[in-house]
Amino acid sequence: MSAQPATAPRATLRQTLAHLPREARDTLFLLAVIAWVIAPQAQWLPVWTSLLVAGILLWRSWLAWYSRPLPSRWITSGLIAPVAFGATIFSYGTFVGREAGVTLVVTLLALKTLELRARRDALVIFFLGFFTMVSSFFSSQSLLTAAAMLVGLLGMLTALVNAHMPVGRPPLLQSFRTAFTMTLLGAPIMAALFMLFPRMAPLWGVPSEQTVGGSGLSGSMKVGSIAELALNEAVAFRLRFDNPTQELPPPSTMYFRGPVLAGFDGREWRAEPFREDSAWAARAGLPANLQVQGPALRYEVTLEPQRRPWLMVLEATPQAPELPGNPTYMTQDLQWMAARPIMDVVRYRAESYPEFRHGPTTAARQLREFVALPPGFNPRTLALAAQMRADPALANGDTAALVSAALNRLRTGGYSYTLEPGVYGEHTADEFWFDRKEGFCEHIASAFVVLMRAMDVPARIVTGYQGGAINPVDGYWTVRQSDAHAWAEVWMPERGWVRVDPTGAVAPGRVGAFERLAAPRGAFASAMGTMIGVSTLQQLRAAWEAVNNRWNQWVLNYTQNRQMDLLKKLGFESPSWQDLTTILGGLLGVAALGAAGWSWWERSQHDPWLRLLARTRKRLASAGLPLPDHLPPRTMAQKVLAHWSQSATNPGHAPQSTPAQPIQPIADWLLRLEQVRYAAHPAAQLSALRREFNALPWPAARKGP
Structure with missing residues (x-):
């Protein structure tokens, strides 16, 4: 029976890379760096861009791995490039603008890797790569983005250094050390420029063409949409009160006002009506008539980018929030707005009064708009409203009594608060009041306002945030997207608009104790909670958010005012x-x-051995023995002995500087200099030879002819 031949062990990835040509390894490293730089922008780029870039980089990696020739320029310039340009025009309608420009640069960077034939092509890739790194901050200036781009910067510098060191092809680790040293040397200059360069609107602060699509509240509310935000644990904004020891208002009054919705088409609420008429046009003249009382709460808000113009403040805020460089104004609905959408992390100060009244105190024609309902929707809710109005106890039409009756129905009618109420149909209020009897805050608020309007009571929906939590690490009050909330406002004579939160009647813990519905955890989150522990995960998240908040406060919000404060600390009065x-x-x-x-x-300090050899050559040339630069010390010693020995035996041909002293010590010194070149630790021996240099019996310098 013949023996089976032994199977050769498969080479590991590291061994395979080691056997690749050096040029292929360098190319793969550069492609990996490019992929790292582009990856953070994938969420902002069109899908076709991400797929095209990924395909090109994988194709280029395959060509480098198998040492295949690059595609012809006809393929890149005549086929792929026109497709990319055409897709950019199709996506944005232009090449001009931030999003279109970034898409084009990223595409060109990927395409240029298919033309990496010379150092000139590599330099173009480096410049495009550095610009792509900067463009990452157009969309996000978070700490994670900055850390990722710092890693990308080190990788790009390593590739750049490696491209300028072709002789000997030093290992990438040596190029990385050089790049890291360059980064450390440039860090103080970078810090000085950051601290002292005059503050102005950053390059990534240019207005975006796209002012929608950010996570968070919107100017409309489709029944069921806020429940989706409850699954989002992203930070919406943070607060820091000026006086942490000041008694905060009760949790049930911690409302942050956002868009006010009055127009209803049966399914969706909007800030504007679904029809144009004179009644709505007249509403613009309905005054806010804000009256505040009691102590004020002064605080600072750090608002995350939301691509929308509204500012989050506690109800109610009579004075404009201090937002540098972006004028603010208040609508008649008490909502504070910025002149431009919030595209970056911003910080502003505000002053709010938990005790307030607003709106007209007497009936006005404009209030009729807030009792309008679309015809043909929610017939059972309309019948319920008529039944309640016919109740003898409510026959006098007192608004407070009608509100109390509706809230009592929510408390005692078997209604529940849930994240998964199912998909509502055409008659959303009917389904909530009579069929499902469960819903999230917008289901409850919408059904409540429809019932109020059906009873001829002016009512509207207010969206915003309610509650939050204090981060134990830095003491900031953190409000998340999961704290998004919808409540109602009802107009009452002599009182104006009064906040009514019907969700509190169904789930008092949602409003009073900040109890939130948690989304079901996936398998990964459950496993992490089992291995680490929920409390530990919460502590880690609090620590990370505190660090990220510090980044926002000290880096992204380093404004001109803080620059001037720094100069004051340095001794400048004005x-x-x-x-x-x-x-x-x-x-x-x-x-x-x-x-x-x-x-x-x-x-x-560059090669002290060569400098000492050059000094010796210069001394010998001045004595009449010029020697070529390429001669080693041993040959130089032989030349020295031959030259002066001939001068001693043939005086007729002796130069004017024929030495009287023996020349052998110089030859011996040159031989020892050659030995030092190959010594294990030459520094000490070289220092000794340098000291002996002046003591050698050098021949006298030759004089002129």
């Missing part, structure tokens, strides 16, 4: 732009002098 320019110029001048000194010192 700091100005000129002071900033003077300090920055002085620091840059010192940095330039330091760099020049470092360059001179480094040049002087």
Whole structure:
């Protein structure tokens, strides 16, 4: 029976990479860096861009792995590029603009990897890569994005250094050390520029063409939409009260006002009506008539980007929030708006009064718009309203009594608060009151307002956030997207608009104790909770959010005012732009002098052995023995002995500088200099030879002819 041949062990990935040509390995490293730089933008780019870029990078990696030739320029320039340009035009309608420009740059960066034939092509890729890194901050300036781009910067610098060191092809680790050193040396200059360069609107602060699509509240509410936000644990905004020891208002009054919705088509609520008439046009003249009383709460808000213009403040805020560079105004519905959408993390101050009244105190024609209902919807709710109005106890039409009766029905009618009430049909209010009897806050608020309007009571929906939690690490009050809420406002004579939260009648814990419905955890989250523990995960999240909040406060919100405060701490009484320019110029001048000194010192330290050999060659040339630069010390010693020995035996041909002393010590010194070149630790021996240099019996320098 013949023996089976032994199967050769499969090579590992590391062994396979080691056997690849060096050029292929460098190309794969560069492609990996490019993929890393582009990856954070995948969520903002069109789907076709991400697929095209991924396909090109994988194709280019396959070509490098198997040492295949690059595609012809006709394929890249004549086929792929026109398709990419056409898709960009199809997606945005133009090449001009932030989103279209970033899409085009990312596509060009990927396409350029198919033309990586010379160093010139590599330099173009590096420049496009650096620009792509900067463009990542157009969409997100989070701490994670900054950390990812720092890693990308080190990778890109490593590839750039490696491209300029073709001789000997040093390992990538050596190029990385050089790139890391360059980054460390540039860090102080970067910090000085960040602290002192005059603050202005950052490049990524240009207005976006797309002002919708951000996570959070919107200007309309389809019944069931806020329940989707309850699954989103992202931070909406943070608060820090000026006086942490001040008694905060009761949890049931911690409402952050957002869009006010009055128009209803049977399924969706909007800030504007679904028809145009004179009644709605007249509503613009309905005054806010805000009256506040009691102590004020002063606080600072750090608002996350939302691509919408509304500002989140506690009810009610009579004075405009201090938002630098973006004017603010208040609508007649008490909603504070910014002139431009909030595209970046912003920080502003506000002053709110938990005790307030607003709206007209007497009946006005404009209030009729708030009792309008679309015809043909929710017939059973209309019948319920008529039945309640016919009740003798409610026959006098007192609004407070009608509201109390509706809330009592919610408390005692078997209604429940849930994230998964199912899909509602055409008559949403009827289904809630009579069929399902369960829903999220917008189901409850919508059904309540429809019932109020059916009883001829002006009512509307207010969306925003309610509650939040204090981060135990940094003490900030954190409000998440899961805290999104919808409540109602009912108009009462002599009182104006009065907040009524019907969700509190169904689930008092949702409003009073900040009890939130938790979304079902997936398998990964359940496993993590089992291995680490829920409390530990919560502590880790609190710590991470505190760090991210510090990034927002000290980096993203480093404004001109904080620059001036820094100059005041440095001793400037009335700091100005000129002071900033003077300090920055002085620091840059010192940095330039330091760099020049470092360059001179480094040049002087460059290979001290070669410098000592050149010094020896110069001394011998001055004595009448010029030697070529390529001669090693051993050959130079032989030349020295031959030259002066001939001069001693043939005086007729002796130069004017024929030495009287023996020349052998110089030859011996040259031989020892050659030995030092190959010594394990040459520094000490080289220092000794340098000291002996001046003591050698050098021949006298030749004089002129």
